[in-house]
Amino acid sequence: MMFFMKYYMAPLEGITTFPLRNAHRLVFPGTDKYYTPFISTTDDFVLKKRDLRDLLPENNRGAALVPQLLTNSPSAMLRTAAKLAALGYHEINLNLGCPYGTVVAKKRGAGMLRDPGELDRFLEAVFRGLGPASPQISVKTRIGISDPSEAETLIRVFNRYPISELTIHPRFQKELYRGTPHLELFGNMFRESRNPVCYNGDVECPADVQKLTADFPALDAVMIGRGLIRRPSLVRELQGGPPASREELLRYYREVEAATAAVMPDENARMHRMKEFMEYFGPSLAGSDHRLAELLKAPSWSRYKGAMEAILYGS
Ligand SMILES: Cc1cc2nc3c(=O)[nH]c(=O)nc-3n(C[C@H](O)[C@H](O)[C@H](O)COP(=O)(O)O)c2cc1C
Structure with a gap:
């Protein structure tokens, strides 16, 4: 069925x-x-x-x-x-x-x-x-x-x-x-x-x-x-397939961010949009890492990106 x-x-x-x-x-x-x-x-x-x-x-x-x-x-x-x-x-x-x-x-x-x-x-x-x-x-x-x-x-x-x-x-x-x-x-x-x-x-x-x-x-x-x-x-x-690998999750994140940037040149609007997505998706990339909390309360796009780098590359 x-x-x-x-x-x-x-x-x-x-x-x-x-x-x-x-x-x-x-x-x-x-x-x-x-x-x-x-x-x-x-x-x-x-x-x-x-x-x-x-x-x-x-x-x-x-x-x-x-x-x-x-x-x-x-x-x-x-x-x-x-x-x-x-x-x-x-x-x-x-x-x-x-x-x-x-x-x-x-x-x-x-x-x-x-x-x-x-x-x-x-x-x-x-x-x-x-x-x-x-x-x-x-x-x-x-x-x-x-x-x-x-x-x-x-x-x-x-x-x-x-x-x-x-x-x-x-x-x-x-x-x-x-x-x-x-x-x-x-x-x-x-x-x-x-x-x-x-x-x-x-x-x-x-x-x-x-x-x-x-x-x-x-x-x-x-x-x-x-x-x-x-x-x-x-x-x-x-449908019987495997869970996402970390590589797939990263690729997905990058695709979402790049496609969002292409339609939202304004960094503030883009940050708000990405945060709404990350509220749900974030834990699958970052667990309950404090860096995710930082990203979600970032006051600017550059701080958001900084927090994201830390999540992606573990710095
Ligand atoms: C942030 C957010 C935005 C939503 N926007 C819409 C919408 O535009 N149209 C709609 O029919 N339902 C909307 N919903 C309801 C969802 O489509 C869905 O019915 C609800 O989240 C329950 O399903 P889920 O538990 O699988 O998320 C929204 C829900 C949330 C949380």
Whole structure:
């Protein structure tokens, strides 16, 4: 069963932009799909420059990439999806999971789960508006705002539409990323779903996937976020390959840094970007070395580089 499992890299805003995705595909090929961090739709349906750059086919050659939209407007969803289809994208993912206050207050992301009737009307309008040449719509969702009974209502709403894949992160909006995923509620939604389901949440090592497949033998897709940044060879290991060697980890780091430098000439911005990556990836290169702590609190790019040299060359 595990042999046929599909593995995806989850979208992580501020981390999984195209420099990291390309470095990951180069050094650790085998991940079935990547997702862009969420793209907020705009009132004039124009893609922001930074979002467009992350999506342009020339920056993502050969990648199986799914753009993710954060929106509560059917027309913005449809118009933006049409633009993405023109760039060659066949699947667009809808973010119903972002749990943060500013997003939720605007009734976007997980904020759309609060009112299943409204969510139903939104999906109705989106699916009604799709044409034969439109991309498929997939959804990434949480299990509700705070109450277990919500999951049952939500799956009934999702079942009314031909969602190409429903990724379920079994936490409530109120939990943010705290506590353990609610596997029982995931199981209920998975069993009831008429659409293909993908599991997402807290997968850190091969044993975690073994446990999932033992609990849910029919599961055939897993999306991994932080675990795949911490352990970039995780998908290869799940496919029967070896863990990363130190040389591979170093090469991966260098690829990420070089590709990030190419798009972020500003040293301060680059340092912040690299620190977000290193918060997760750092321990796999440096263990709990005090030099990693130094790198993460470096006040400038040159100090960051100094701390990195010490990690790389052990000075
Ligand atoms: C820093 C950070 C940024 C994230 N950005 C996004 C995002 O842009 N879109 C999205 O759907 N989920 C986002 N998520 C949620 C992840 O995709 C994923 O659902 C969550 O981290 C749980 O999976 P994991 O335990 O495998 O990391 C983000 C999570 C983190 C920690």
